[in-house]
Structures are given as C-alpha cells and as structure tokens.
Amino acid sequence: MSHPPFLEVFDTPESAARAAARLLAERLSAGGRAVLAGGQTPLLAYTLFGKADLLWHRLQLIPSDERCLPPEHPERNDRAIAAALGPQTYTLHRFPAELGPEEAARRMEQTVRELLPFDLALLGLGEDGHTASLFPDHPALASTRLVVPVRGAPKAPPERVSLGLAALSQSATVIYLVTGVAKREALRRLLRGEDIPANRIQAAEVMVLADRAARGEP
C-alpha cells in the first residue's frame, strides 16, 4: 500500500454496513465491474446495497473468492451474495468452484481478464490478515495468475479459488469492511501497512470502514 488508507470508524457494525452500502451505491450508480467479498461481515451491507436505485443491468459482479463446495451449498459465497442482494438484474460471475481449485481457476481466467480493470473491490479481512482466499505464507500469494487455486486454506473449507493479487491490484478503489473485536489485531496491522496479504494489494484509492470494536475504541 503506497500511502495510509482512508479510515472511517463507526459506532456499530450496522452503521459501518450502512456506510459501505451507500459507498457501493454511489460508486456503482451507473453500473460497472465490482468485486464483492465473501464471508459474513459484508452481508448486511449487501442487503442494504440491494435496495439502492441504480443501473443494475449495467453492473457486473464477481465474488473475491469461492469455496470449493457444491453450487447449492449454503456456505458458497456466490449464493450468500445473491441472497443478500435480492432480486436485482445484475450479472454475477460465479466461479465453478465445485470443479475443484485448479479447474475453476483455469475456467475463470478469461472471464476475469475481460472484467479488468475493476471499478471497485469491497473486501473483508481475516483475523490473520488474509483477504479473499489469499492467506499468509500461502503459495497463492506468490502467483502472478489472475485467478489462483487454493489448497490447504487455514479457513474452512481448505479448497478454494480466489482472485489473485494480480487481479485485485487492478481495482481503482479497494474498500475494506472490518468489524468486530476479533479483527482488532488484523485491522491494526492493515492500517500500519504491515506485510499481511491485504496490504499486498495495490490500489490508487484504499478505504477502510471499521466499527469501534475492531478499532479498539471503547
């Protein structure tokens, strides 16, 4: 990260989610190409974003990563994102992660290439500083591929497929949404520019939306 990110701290996870939804709606009001994180943190933001009035038919979305689970598995990121966004007419590019890490990465390379550069990436942050499925000290971090297979992930399930640093670093704006006391140490490391996977993503504009619990404020 070339310069400290813009940080905004909110009283509660709900107010942070509202701010994230507003930002998504503003930045994507005319459509565009965006990356949406998996995991639990952003789901309320997606639900609120899904109510926005924008040119949904011009919006192309892709999860930051996908777990290698059957397509209908409730823990699939694409399913959780679609369920949260509700009945809007956007395009959601789904990783065929049920085919396994390598085959899914191979099949999505061209789709991702055609989506680049991203207008925006909303990303989460793991307690170990991971983002998407790019985990510390994992070989996927050193890959130059746009889409990387991930085996042996420390966060279940172990097999995943993820946008690589080469793709995520082609986002004009990266927004991290980080809430909860469990993320306190990871957020501190993110803001200090320490060498965690999230800080290996280069973007012209990096914003961090956090709640007081993650920021370590009473």
Ligand SMILES: O=C(O)[C@H](O)[C@@H](O)[C@H](O)[C@H](O)COP(=O)(O)O
């Ligand atoms: O597939 C995933 O799990 C996510 O893409 C992952 O990168 C997530 O963003 C972080 O692990 C934070 O997860 P939570 O928001 O659930 O804490």
